[in-house]
Amino acid sequence: MADALMLNVVLFLPVAGIVYTTLADERRPDAVRSVSFALMLAQFALTAWLYFRFDAADPGLQFATKLPWIPDWGVSYLIGLDGYNVLLVLLTAFLGPIVVAGSWTAITKDVRLFHAMVFLIQFAMLGTFVAQDLFLFYLFWELMLVPMFLLIGIWGGERRIYATIKFVLYTAFGSILMLAAMIYLVWSLKTTTGVTSFAFADLYGAGLKPSAQTWLFAAFALSFAIKVPIVPLHTWLPDAHVEAPTAGSVILAGVLLKMGTYGFMKLGFPLFPDAAREATLLVMVFGVISIVYGACLALVQTDIKKIIAYSSISHLGYAMLGLASLDLIGIQGAVMQMVSHGLTAAGLFLMVGMIYERCHSRNLADYGGLAKLLPVYSVFFMVLTLAAIGLPTTSGFTGEFLALLGTFRTAWQAHLAGHDAMLWLAGIAVTGVVLGALYMLWFAQRFLFGATRAPHAEHLTDLSAREVGILVALVVAVFWLGLFPDEPMRKTELAAKQYQQLVGGARAVAALPATEPRR
């Protein structure tokens, strides 16, 4: 009971932050920053406490609260932690204080509104993860749009209006279709079983006709695919990332994009298992396209932020691949990849923000030899780069390797059943690893090494204690997931199994058209 209350406290702490920022004094920005940071830190501490109390052996909902909210429609305020969301909630809470600390000097305009918006998006993101009721989920899902719209639009770069409107219009289009599908889903649950409910647990057993499943899956999948984003629905992402302030990029890359993959895992696939099994190959194709195409685009960018933005598309392709493989290892890998990308991309965007604050340029050609000018900066940058590539001992390796391994295991089964398409896809996906190393290392080489040059090079100062603190926290987390992945993975294992069971993983291969089995 007390634990359940604690989860509510974690969820509503950002609301307290919004109230505080409304009442605070704009003329004392440091007070606003400090209190916001303290609140975020408290939130992370409580979340970490919940995380360690999370029982890996319990497949059900933990720390759950259920209150009737709109009884006429079967909507309830139902939140709780399970294997699906526990790591992502921890990630979100972990990035909270980092976002506030990372914007300490960068944000000087409308400081109160900025922190209010950071709190609001924190509230919406945590709510989306912990919601176990579709209506509640949608509420938080849409609520994320508003603070992000303002974060990019007010504190962004030159083309911020274009970028932010594009972001909202893209994501809202997916949401509208998801809303239609959601209404239809709940209504058909009522007609088939007589139960009026929005709870995920009830909806999993809706027992829809395959024809209806296809449409509903398409609507949900489109909405999630825009958020991930999967090529060709990705074009909002580079603009949003480039124009967003550092905090916006960190939130976007760190958590917001995971909403898409989490949505696929929690809702898209398990709600419509028949349609999802039919679509696994298609999802894999798009996953592989995202991996390779994202990597190729990252290779040719001249804007530092764009390189990392496109690398996000590529990295989340692995998560999609792992989810679509329906293999236990692959699913676990997908979850690890989500968390790992949340850490590395957030770190890299923070570091780009730090150099931008000093040099006011995002053009890669302006830089070179930073290793000599900013040695501490360069060490951290290199560590995060290697983690993003997936060097063993870092979190990136755990995620990418497991996701690919799972894909190969499924592909091999398919191969034995006489289907080679998956094996080819898995093979192409591996080239993405090479490409990933190529563009990141080439980027690091041009950025950190070679001839020394940077705009305003004479005034450059290395990282401050605040910046080092932020990066140390991130690097520790990266190595924790890389060296001891066992602990977090045990907590997600039962959820991965449940996901596999709901979608019918054993039949993933069987869903392929029958052919002569191979010897």
Add this chain to the structure above:
Amino acid sequence: MNVQTIVVSMLPEHLLLGGLCLVLVLDIAGRPARTSFALALATVIAATVAAAVLATSGYAAATFLGHLSVSPATSAGKAIVLLLAVPVLMLSRDEFRDAQFPLLVLASLYGACLVISADSFLTLLLGLETLSLPVYVLVLLAMQREDSPEAALKYLVLGGAATGMLLMGASLLFGWSGTLATETFARALDAPSALARAGVGLVLCAFFLKAAVFPFHAWAPDAYQGGSVPATAYMATIVKATVLLAVVRLFGSAQLTVAMTALVAVPPLVSIVWGNVTAMRQPSFRRMIAYSSIAHAGFLFFALLGAAEGRFQAIAFYLAAYGLMSLVAFAALPRDGEDVVDDRIDSLKGLFQRRPYAAVTLAIAMLSLAGIPPLPGFVAKFLVFRNVMAAGHTELAVLGLVGSYLGLYFYLRVIQYMFMSAPAEGAGRATLRRHAFAASLVCLVPVALLTVFPGWVLGMLRG
């Protein structure tokens, strides 16, 4: 029909009438306008409370058999309409220094209450005219604008056309059924007779015109822009709410036939799309709100496609959410310079820097009108589309939702101007208008209720 029933069941109307007479007397006696204003406000609040008490106590009576009856649903409808009138009156205080505005509003509200309770076309017509005539004057009252007379005339002529159509439709229905009772409308919906169909069509068109539904919408932008802010607010919220409540009562428990589905679905659907698309390009805030209200009228009529039991609940909730949020928006509008200048969307630029409270409330209103959760506008839209889909019109619901998506852009544009643009040259740091501030607070309390406890409110409106 005894005296006690008449006194109790029409208590809100009596209070309005009493207040109206008192305000008139006070005005003639030369008392300051402040007294009249306070009295009118007290009257409307008392009438709201009376209607709310009647609604919650489940009081039902046929006051004048066959002409006027009261049920919990009608009382709830009256309570919503009267509640919306409270902030409108407060808004007017900033603009009108004499007793004209409160007088006209009280008279018009009396008509609104008649319309909501009407059981016969006679009462309905009487109520509609009592509702509309003061509004023509309200639009004219803003004579500082050059286009006010033109707007008022347009509104008058088209209002007359609506009355004509309603009369014609009612007489056709009378010819078909031999009675003036409004329930013939519901019976005529699935009648095979051409007379009945023509009657239904004309009556429906009259209401489309009154509520500004495509293709009868063209008067709205001019009238909204021509009127001053409180007059526009009155038209956008109270007139629209009354008309919709009358329509939902007319439809009663009738199920729609296929042919009727087309008539009820297509104009509102086009309204949604047309209103939202046209609103994108409006340079005037009030014109934009007019097109947005055309789209919202579309959503409201869309609710008629749902099953009969849920219609009142959906429309009443939608009206409350839409009305309150529009009023919050009107209260937040800057009124520093000339009315014509302030009406430009450009004048909102950098509003957050100048008046943070106004900017934040206006942003909340825009997001709610756009249907972004968790604001009440979302629950209202959700309710409408849920009912439409449950009635089996999946394709129509999807089209309507996509239409609502189109509206997102221009609502966001307002927020963009307020938060992301620098203030225009010479825009001062305006002082907050006391009455507008109070009006927005009065709206935000029920808005908070609708946001946090929508389930409770929906339970109250179950009808």
